[in-house]
């Protein structure tokens with residue numbers, strides 16, 4: 001089962017894979033958008049379906065057994081390329097490119113199209129939660145204490161339109177193994193959704209760190 005893995009891979013190889021898979025993923029994203037919005041005739045839809053199934057069969061010729069997992073590189077970087085929000089190889093991900101500032105603030109400018117609709121022309125509330133979960137989680141992790149989302153609380157102040165958006169997050173406070181982060185989603189007019197969450201370094205990770213003799217970083 002895919003989990004966290006240490007990989008012996010060079011930076012050049014990571015760059016090569018990113019240049020290969022990034023455009024593939026973007027093409028699939030465009031396919032999803034095209035499928036939602038197409039108005040071509042029935043025969044064209046059926047022909048497209050057959051072509052897509054043939055492409056899927058080609059990609060399935062050799063596959064991972066499970067999901068992608070999170071892979072750490074020798075230089076200390078990590079690849080979460082299957083991640084539902086930021087995954088380079090995940091067409092479900094918008095994707096978000098999340099920037100981290102020295103101050104601890106994390107932010108991302110991104111665009112949500114037709115695939116993320118809830119109410120007509122508006123972002124699905126669950127998608128807003130998806131984005132903010134990742135944003136707050138990354139802000140918490142950048143503070144040195146990565147964790148699983150324990151509780152995430154959202155306040156939908158007004159509807160979020162599809163289109164260009166910004167998400168921001170920062171750490172509010174740290175209490176031992178629990179990091180409290182806050183953030184929001186905004187359109188050009190201002191904040192649409194506010195979020196607060198607690199991210200907890202899980203017991204299994206705490207025990208593993210204690211065994212490896214490096215517990216202090218997370219205490």
Ligand SMILES: CCCCCCCCCCCC(=O)SCCNC(=O)CCNC(=O)[C@H](O)C(C)(C)COP(=O)(O)OP(=O)(O)OC[C@H]1O[C@@H](n2cnc3c(N)ncnc32)[C@H](O)[C@@H]1OP(=O)(O)O
Nearest residue numbers: 133134137138141142146148149150151198200201202203
């Ligand atoms: C650059 C970096 C990249 C890093 C980038 C990473 C970004 C990832 C962002 C996405 C994150 C996700 O979606 S994560 C996926 C969604 N979340 C999950 O599936 C989590 C499922 N739940 C769990 O695994 C677990 O319940 C945990 C980890 C939340 C807690 O388990 P535990 O560690 O065994 O907890 P336990 O010892 O009992 O309690 C520890 C302390 O936490 C408190 N606590 C326990 N559960 C909760 C809770 N749900 N909400 C609040 N507080 C809680 C307890 O009261 C206690 O406080 P005290 O007595 O010590 O005061």
